[in-house]
Amino acid sequence: MPPAQARSETWVVIPAFNEEEVIASVVRNVLTFGYSVVVVDDCSRDDTAKKLSGLPIHFCRHVFNLGQGAALQTGIIYALAKGARYVVTFDSDGQHRAEEIEKLLAPLQERRAGVALGTRFTGEGRAVNIPPAKRIILKVATLFTRVFTRLDVTDTHNGFRAFTREAASKIQITQNRMSHATQILSEIRSHDLQYVEVPVTIDYSQYSLTKGQKISNSFNILWDTFMEFLKS
Amino acid sequence: MRLIQVILVVASISALVLYLTYFRSVIRDRIIGLAFFVVAVLAIMVPDITSVIAHKVGVGRGTDLIFYIFASGSVFFFILLYSRLARLDARQTELVRYLAITNAKEPGDPGNSAHSAVSRSSQ
Numbered sequence: 568m569p570p571a572q573a574r575s576e577t578w579v580v581i582p583a584f585n586e587e588e589v590i591a592s593v594v595r596n597v598l599t600f601g602y603s604v605v606v607v608d609d610c611s612r613d614d615t616a617k618k619l620s621g622l623p624i625h626f627c628r629h630v631f632n633l634g635q636g637a638a639l640q641t642g643i644i645y646a647l648a649k650g651a652r653y654v655v656t657f658d659s660d661g662q663h664r665a666e667e668i669e670k671l672l673a674p675l676q677e678r679r680a681g682v683a684l685g686t687r688f689t690g691e692g693r694a695v696n697i698p699p700a701k702r703i704i705l706k707v708a709t710l711f712t713r714v715f716t717r718l719d720v721t722d723t724h725n726g727f728r729a730f731t732r733e734a735a736s737k738i739q740i741t742q743n744r745m746s747h748a749t750q751i752l753s754e755i756r757s758h759d760l761q762y763v764e765v766p767v768t769i770d771y772s773q774y775s776l777t778k779g780q781k782i783s784n785s786f787n788i789l790w791d792t793f794m795e796f797l798k799s
Numbered sequence: 800m801r802l803i804q805v806i807l808v809v810a811s812i813s814a815l816v817l818y819l820t821y822f823r824s825v826i827r828d829r830i831i832g833l834a835f836f837v838v839a840v841l842a843i844m845v846p847d848i849t850s851v852i853a854h855k856v857g858v859g860r861g862t863d864l865i866f867y868i869f870a871s872g873s874v875f876f877f878i879l880l881y882s883r884l885a886r887l888d889a890r891q892t893e894l895v896r897y898l899a900i901t902n903a904k905e906p907g908d909p910g911n912s913a914h915s916a917v918s919r920s921s922q
Contacts, residue, residue: 607899623906627899633892641896645903743892 574601577672578651580642582635583659584609589774591618596665597657598623605645606659607638625649635726636747640740647736654735656728660775663727667767671729674763681734681760684720685727685767692722692766698776704785711789715796716752720764724748727767734760745784746791753795800844807843811836 579602583590590606597604605625608616610632619626627641639656646654653672657663663685671683687694688709694702705724712723726748730738737758742750755762815836819829842849842865849861858864 605903625906626904628902629895629899631891631895633895637892637896641899644896645900648900741889743888 573652575603576650576652577655577668578603578605578646578649578653579655579657579668580639580646581606581657581659582609582638582642583607583611583615584632584635584638585611585613585615586659586778587611587613587615587618589661590615590659591622593657593659593661594619594622594624597668600665600668602655602668603646603649603651605642605649607642607645609633609635609638634744634747636740636745636750637743639747643730643735643738643740647732651735652732654730654732656726658726658775660778661772662769662775664768664770667727668729670767671727671765674765675729675731679761680763681731682755682762683729683765684722684762685725685769686720686722686764687725687767687769689721689764690766693768694771695768696771697769698771701771701776708785708788712749712752712792715792716749716756718752718756718762720752720762722764723752725767725769727769734758742791742795744787744791746788746795749788749792750795804843808840811839811843 579597581590581594581597581604583606586593594604594606603625604622605627606619608626608628610629616626616628625645627645629638629641642656643654653675655668655671657665657668667685671685674680674683686692687697688706705722709721709723712718713720716723728751734755737760738751738754740747740750740754754760815832818832842861846861849864851861853859853861853864856864858867
């Protein structure tokens with residue numbers, strides 16, 4: 568386990584929108600590992616901000632709701648400005664496990680890659696309690712994204728990732744809403760960043776499923792990705 | 800002069816005046832607007848012109864020609880409007896992000912970190 572000093576140089580970016588039910592426990596859990604945390608509140612209309620009061624975190628708030636992609640980019644810029652050495656993106660709905668952050672950091676610390684992408688579909692990666700329909704949609708999305716981005720990845724819509732400072736400062740997310748997952752991959756491709764996939768566990772709960780994006784949004788993502796592909 | 804011609808010419812003049820006084824001050828845009836106006840008034844006052852041009856380009860009636868121009872023109876217009884909207888969106892994102900970062904609350908800040916950032920940004 569690296570010393571505390573090194574740990575606080577790892578910044579965990581947590582975008583949050585109406586997550587009052589779970590946000591505090593998610594953030595507390597990450598804090599126990601000694602990482603620096605920045606929560607980007609994407610203009611929640613519930614008590615997300617209140618639930619975080621008193622916690623030793625950095626907190627940014629969008630005055631309008633812009634979408635998860637925009638919130639991630641805000642958090643990444645903030646973390647870099649604060650001198651982050653590594654940037655981790657982490658979901659606020661409890662789907663990710665804080666103890667697995669170090670699994671993502673390992674290849675970066677060993678200088679094997681600039682980006683570590685979590686995957687729930689290979690090796691020891693697991694998707695606990697994933698509904699069958701969701702699994703199919705994610706597989707199809709992965710297939711499409713592989714074609715569009717020409718990257719050899721097995722799980723394209725996994726929000727659990729880690730970047731070195733260098734990699735994070737190259738990635739520009741302009742897809743404010745949900746199509747950012749594909750855009751991050753396109754950015755990896757266009758900047759020729761070294762990446763590795765790291766098996767992670769995604770825990771689906773009743774809560775995360777109602778909070779997560781709807782399957783019907785897949786078409787929008789496909790459309791944005793296609794437009795992005797035409798522009799590139 | 801038919802009544803419809805009067806109505807259309809008055810409408811065209813009003814549109815031109817509005818456009819020139821309120822919306823565009825760039826010379827290039829003013830000239831385009833003016834040219835558009837002249838063509839419109841000409842087509843209203845001497846409708847046969849459109850038929851003559853229509854025949855020349857292989858369209859049966861002047862009305863059809865106008866319709867085709869209108870249709871392709873509006874497609875162009877929507878694309879223009881869409882790109883402007885996208886640009887506005889990008890600017891808004893930048894602004895919201897700037898505010899979020901400059902007003903960010905840090906662990907050492909007085910008061911409890913998250914809550915006071917909210918009350919500050921909603922003022």
